[in-house]
Structure formats: C-alpha cells, structure tokens
Amino acid sequence: MLKLAAIKRRDHFELHVAIEVATPGIVALFGRSGCGKSTLINIVAGLLKAERALIEVDGVVLEDSSKGIRLAPEQRRIGYVFQDSRLFPHMNVDKNLRYGERRAPAGERRIGVDKVIELLGLGALLQRRPHALSGGERQRVALGRALLSQPRLLLLDEPLASLDAARRDEVLPYLETLRDEFALPIVYVSHQFDEVLRLASHVVLLDQGRVMAQGGIEAISLHPALRTIVGVDAVGAVLTGSIAAADPQTGLAAVRVGAGVINVNLRNARPGATVRVQVLARDVILATRAPEGLSVRNVLVGEISRIASDDAETDLIDVDVGGAIVLARVTRAASVALSLRQGMKIWVLVKAVSIRGHAFLSPLI
C-alpha cells in the first residue's frame, strides 16, 4: 500500500491531498502545470517540507508529522527521475549509474547493474559523459541511476516533457519495460494524457492543489473534472479489452469491448493480449437506427446512460455498450433533432483510424 497525504500552504496556493493506492503499479498524477503535482512529489521525496504529511510505502513510514517523524531525503530510498535528468556532469554514465547503487544498503541490492544496462539499452553509453548524450539517452540513464539506488518507490517527474515527439516514443517503451520487470510502486507525474493512457494503473486528477478524482483510467476518462483539465476536444472514453483477432496484413485488430467488438489500428497486436484504447468523444457518431452502406468499420449498439451539457453548443453523451461506456460529443442541434434521451437504444459509429490504442504485453494490474 502506498499512502501519500500532505498539506502545504503557499502565498496563493494550497496543496491538500490524500492518496491511497495498492502497490506495485504506476500511479499517475495528472493535471495542468501549477496544479501541485511537482510540489507533492517533492514533499514525498523529502526535498520540500509540508505543514503536515504522511508518507508511507508498503508499511514503512517515511514521514508522519503527527508523530514527528521526518526522514531526510537521503534516508528515504526514493528514486527520483527529474524532468531535466540532473546527471552529474563530471562523471561518465557508468559512474552516474553506480552513484546510488554504492550508497544503497548491501543487503537490499535486488536490482543488478547488468540487468538495468541491458533493459535500458545503456551498454554503448557507459564511457560517455552526460553532455555527449541525447535528451532521450539522458533520461534513460537517469532512470537507470534511480533504479540502481534500490528504491522503495520511484518518482518520475514528467520525464518525457523536455523531449520532442520522436525522443518520447524512444523512451516510452523503456518505461513500460520498467513497470513490467520490477515490482516497484511508481508515481508518474504528467500533463500528457496519452502517457497516462499507456502507463498508469491508477490515475489521480489534480487541480489547484486538490484531488478532483482518482481511480482506474476507464472511470477517470469519463469524469467531468477531466474535461476542464484537458479541454472538451481531448475528452474520450478509455476502454480496456482483449484482442479477439489480429490481421498482420491490414494492421487491424479486433478488440472485444463490452458486448461488442471494435477494430483498431495496432502494431504488434497478439490475440489474447490486453489492450487499452481511447475513443475521442468528438470522433464518435451516433445513429438512432442500424446504419447501412457506410465505410465505418466500428458499429456498436448500446443505450444512452447519461447526457451532460458541457457548453452552450454541444452535449456529451455516455453510451453503455454492454458493460463499457463510450463517450460521444454531438452538437446540441443534433441532439435535439434525434431527440436523444436517457435509456434510448443507440448505434455508436467510430472510424478505426481515429482510435488511439496501445497493446499491453503483461496483464494490467
């Protein structure tokens, strides 16, 4: 169990959070910049002092202000990967990697140097200095360095934020490997929903220092608080399903979602694997009758479970497609013309190409 609770006041800002989640797994702290994500993980690492805090990792209390316990950062054994990597410029990659390892208690060295070097693909970089590395390589080294300090908990503070799209795609698979290889609790700070979609097992929505919502990513993707954070255009239901069939020729995979099946463009899809997809609400078309003669491959039938007006022009419709919810965003005019109402039977149409999906090699936690 991971328990993070903190109260911290600043001039025009108050952080007030309490999070409790099962370990291991990745907890994503998601929110806009300035919502308190970084403040919270600096408190967790012990680099920042909160008015009140309780930090507990798998039964080990690292800070408990009610009992006057507050371990120094160097005694917490919390690995921290900073946004700007913070590699030591006067040491080569090898020495950077071993810095934390040498300081970890001898009896606690579960994570080996060779394994980390292999998993993160660092073999060719060992003799290089940090300034001779690309941004993506630097973050991989920083990850390895944090891992080798044999941490109880790993904190990742927007580790991909300083990278361009190509470098991000280079590092993301390593983060997945890390999640799957080491049974470590990880706190992942991000303001990119697609990273959260790929990595997180538990999502905490933060806004202005408060927890707006927390839970599994499917539930969070439907939560109204997310709309104010990512904007209505980026809202879309996250669905988890298993791959029923995959066609390597077309790159299309049939994913079982709720009572139906949707086709998604997926690389490396293997039948039986678990997959998480996001269907953006603005890409969903609703029909009141079974459609015919359309190019759209994905037609699910369901029932409207909720209608919410997010602004003057559009409605957000929750459609229950047999155990899973798909979000649709339609104009108010269309909503009125089709006389959409709760409990109504409805057909949901989605273009396969507009679905963001990601296959998981290991079962989701």
Added chain:
Amino acid sequence: MSVALRSVLASVPCAIFVAWWLARSRSHGRLLLDAVVHLPLVLPPVVIGYLLLVIFGMRGWLGSWLYGTFGIQLIFTRAGAALATAVMTFPLVVRAIRISLEGADPGLEEAARTLGAGPWDRFFTITLPLMLPGVLAGAIIAFAAGLGEFGAVITFVSNIPGETRTLPLALYTALQTPGGDAMAARLAAISFTLGLGGLLVSELIARRMRRAMGR
C-alpha cells in the same frame, strides 16, 4: 615565490568553505561576511598590514598567544609574509570559487540526496568537483597576485633580505639603490611574465574544465 605559494595553500581551503557558505546560505550573517571578505580589495594595503600587526604582532592578542604557546612568530618572518599575502588575495580566490559554484545547478545536490548521499558525501563527490575549475583558477590568480603584494607585507613583516623580501620589495629596494636600474628592470620583467602567465594559464584551465563538463 615561496611566500606566494604558501599563501595560496593557506587561503584556498578557507576560501572554498567561505565561498560555499556565501553561495548556499541564506542567513543574515552572509552579507556581513561577504563585506568582510572583500575588505582587502577596498582598504589601503597598509591598513591591512597595520591590522595584522595589531592582531599578530608580538604584543597583539593572537600573536602573543601563538608565540607563548607554540613559539610561533609571524612578524618579520616568511610565514608572516605569506599570511599577509593570503589575506590580501583571499577575496580573489573567494570570488572565483563562488562564481563557479553559483553556475553549478543546486539540483544536482538534490539529485545526490535522493540517491542516498549525506551532507559530507555530497560535498566531496558533487559540490567540490563542480567548483574545482573555480578553485584552480582562483588559486592561480591568487598566486600571481600574491607575487606582487607590497603594502601589507612591508607593513607587517618589513623588508628583510632572504627572509621577507618578496619580488616587489626587492624591486623597490633596487630602485632605491644607486645603479640598481638594471636589476629593477629584470625584476619587473619577471613580475610581468609571471602575472601574464598566471592569468593565461588560469583561463585555459577554466575553459578546459568547463568543456569537460559540457558547459
């Protein structure tokens, strides 16, 4: 030469500590210490020499204690000359170290903390190596400047041949002696070369180290 070298050896470790404190501390004492450290730059060197006389002279409160307890005499000795030079060049060393320290990211020390390094460990493995270019540059500048220290030295330890006669004192003596012009010119040339050389070498070292660290 020996005077300047000794003065550097004495001032650098103190300067590292003072510079580190000045760069990282946020206490109120910082401003005062900062001002005191820089005093030798603005006071006439004779004043510093006089203060040293008052403190370390045979009747000075520290001087008499040192002599009485350890038999150490600073006044009119080579060690005294080194002390006077060290005090005068101290601000230069502190400045150089502090600049290199302020350029180093305090985030690196935070990173070291999360990796389990305690305060002394951090200082020796992260902070000190990062300020090394400044330390070296400061030491070389201090050495070059120390060779030229005149006022404080002559006031504190006088001008004794073979004991406290430093290069500028010898130069001054040569100028006062009839027919000493050639000697004076030679000494001036040595002084010029050492000064210029010191500045160049310190700049080169600083550059090379900066490049090694990718900054």
